[in-house]
Amino acid sequence: MSIIEARNIQRSFDEIKVLSGLDIDVKKGEFLAITGRSGVGKSTLLAILGTHDLDHGGSLSIADTSTDGLSPSELAALRRDYLGFVFQDFHLLPALTAIENVILPTVFSGGNLEIARAQAFEVLDKLSVRADETPTSLLSRGERQRVAVARGLVNRPSVLLADEPSASLDEESEKTLFDLLDDLRRQQNFALIAVVHSTGVLSRADRILELKGGVLHEVL
Numbered sequence: 680m681s682i683i684e685a686r687n688i689q690r691s692f693d694e695i696k697v698l699s700g701l702d703i704d705v706k707k708g709e710f711l712a713i714t715g716r717s718g719v720g721k722s723t724l725l726a727i728l729g730t731h732d733l734d735h736g737g738s739l740s741i742a743d744t745s746t747d748g749l750s751p752s753e754l755a756a757l758r759r760d761y762l763g764f765v766f767q768d769f770h771l772l773p774a775l776t777a778i779e780n781v782i783l784p785t786v787f788s789g790g791n792l793e794i795a796r797a798q799a800f801e802v803l804d805k806l807s808v809r810a811d812e813t814p815t816s817l818l819s820r821g822e823r824q825r826v827a828v829a830r831g832l833v834n835r836p837s838v839l840l841a842d843e844p845s846a847s848l849d850e851e852s853e854k855t856l857f858d859l860l861d862d863l864r865r866q867q868n869f870a871l872i873a874v875v876h877s878t879g880v881l882s883r884a885d886r887i888l889e890l891k892g893g894v895l896h897e898v899l
């Protein structure tokens with residue numbers, strides 16, 4: 680059973696073709712690792728799968744709903760109900776605390792803030808980020824990365840799209856993060872699509888796909 684289905688995805692910037700007819704099926708609950716050289720289009724692909732970038736060719740379905748022709752508010756509802764994101768450059772609001780950043784998607788989507796706050800405290804605690812009054816601008820890069828992960832999880836998504844979520848972490852913190860993601864995936868059965876490079880993390884994935892020449896290749 681697929682939670683995301685994309686067919687013949689194409690994306691160019693000016694004259695440069697980055698994605699050229701890419702297909703992908705993401706099964707419920709699976710951990711799909713995406714790898715590939717810098718500049719090959721991994722972040723571009725995640726932005727398309729997450730419906731942040733709509734300027735692409737081909738078709739995309741999320742939870743059996745085609746994104747083609749949806750209004751901005753229908754797309755926002757689809758994102759709210761199914762998707763969580765961890766951006767490569769975090770996209771945190773620097774003046775806000777960790778908790779405030781984590782519950783921000785819930786504020787925007789009009790969800791239950793009490794539940795979101797409780798979940799935010801729990802996930803930040805598991806990721807060893809202190810949930811106090813410190814603005815995130817004063818946190819270390821690795822701490823900010825973990826806040827970004829916690830924010831991606833707070834709405835209990837069906838799919839977490841994570842762009843190099845452990846790039847700023849040491850080996851032990853990376854293991855802690857992926858142990859937590861494994862635990863949560865078992866409890867909540869969300870699919871994890873993560874751009875990853877480290878062999879330790881790649882070995883945990885159900886499938887590894889390499890982006891090369893504008894399309895995905897299965898890595899054995």
Ligand SMILES: Nc1ncnc2c1ncn2[C@@H]1O[C@H](COP(=O)(O)OP(=O)(O)OP(=O)(O)O)[C@@H](O)[C@H]1O
Nearest residue numbers: 692693697715716717718719720721722723724767
């Ligand atoms: N908005 C944009 N305008 C112009 N070019 C862009 C835009 N976004 C991405 N690109 C180009 O598309 C290509 C793919 O970029 P992308 O960020 O997806 O690569 P990546 O695989 O995520 O790289 P990295 O591993 O360094 O994060 C790059 O050549 C980049 O310059």
Ligand SMILES: [Mg+2]
Nearest residue numbers: 721722767842
């Ligand atoms: Mg990238």
